[in-house]
Amino acid sequence: MTVEQQSSTADGAETVQLAFHPTQDQVTEAMRTWERVTPRGRRKRVLWPVAVLLCAIVIVLGAVNGAVLGTSVPLLAIAVGVWLLRFLLRRFAVRQVYKAKAGRGEHTITVDGQGVRVRSELNTARVPWSQVAGYAETDNLFVLAHKKMHEINSTPLPKSALPQQADINRLRELLDRHTTRLGGGRQG
Numbered sequence: 001m002t003v004e005q006q007s008s009t010a011d012g013a014e015t016v017q018l019a020f021h022p023t024q025d026q027v028t029e030a031m032r033t034w035e036r037v038t039p040r041g042r043r044k045r046v047l048w049p050v051a052v053l054l055c056a057i058v059i060v061l062g063a064v065n066g067a068v069l070g071t072s073v074p075l076l077a078i079a080v081g082v083w084l085l086r087f088l089l090r091r092f093a094v095r096q097v098y099k100a101k102a103g104r105g106e107h108t109i110t111v112d113g114q115g116v117r118v119r120s121e122l123n124t125a126r127v128p129w130s131q132v133a134g135y136a137e138t139d140n141l142f143v144l145a146h147k148k149m150h151e152i153n154s155t156p157l158p159k160s161a162l163p164q165q166a167d168i169n170r171l172r173e174l175l176d177r178h179t180t181r182l183g184g185g186r187q188g
Helices: 024-037 039-064 068-102 165-178
Strands: 002-006 015-020 107-112 115-119 124-128 132-137 141-146 155-158
Touching: 015 155, 015 165, 024 039, 024 068, 024 132, 024 141, 024 155, 039 068, 107 155, 107 165, 132 165, 141 165
Parallel strands: none
Antiparallel strands: 002 015, 015 107, 107 115, 115 124, 132 141, 141 155
C-alpha cells in the first residue's frame, strides 16, 4: 500500500493517491455503508421491519381466531425462507463483486480537483465530481456513492492505504471540498 502526496497540480488542487488490493471485507463494508446512507438503501432496510411486523400481526390474528397452525406456520416458513434467500443473495453479490475487483489486480485511486480516477491492471475509469452523490465514512473506509448507480458501483477508499493520520485528514478535506457527507457517519 502506498500513498503519493502532491500538494499542488496544474490547477493548484491537492491530489491524494491510494494503491491497494481490494479485500472481501472492504467490499462487504462498502456495500453495507451504501445501504445505510443512500435513500435507496434505506428503503431496502425499512422493508424488513415492516415485513416482520406484518408477520407478527398475522400470527396474532391467527392465534386469536384459533387458526395458528393454518396460517402462522406457513407464513413463518415463508418469512424465514425469504430472509435466508436475501442473506444468501447478499453474500453471493459480495463474492461476485470481490472476484471482479480482485481479478483486476492492484487498484490505484487518484482523488483530485477533477474527480476520482480508478486505475487497475485491466482498465481505468474516471468519475467526475458531478457524478458523485456524496461520500460516507466508516472506521476503515471512505465510500463514494455514485449518482444513479447501484451499491456495486460505489468506490471504496480504504484508510489502510494511507500510511498516516494526516493523509486521512487530507483525503477527508478533499472529499468535503468537492462533495457532501452522507448519513452523518464517523467524523474526525
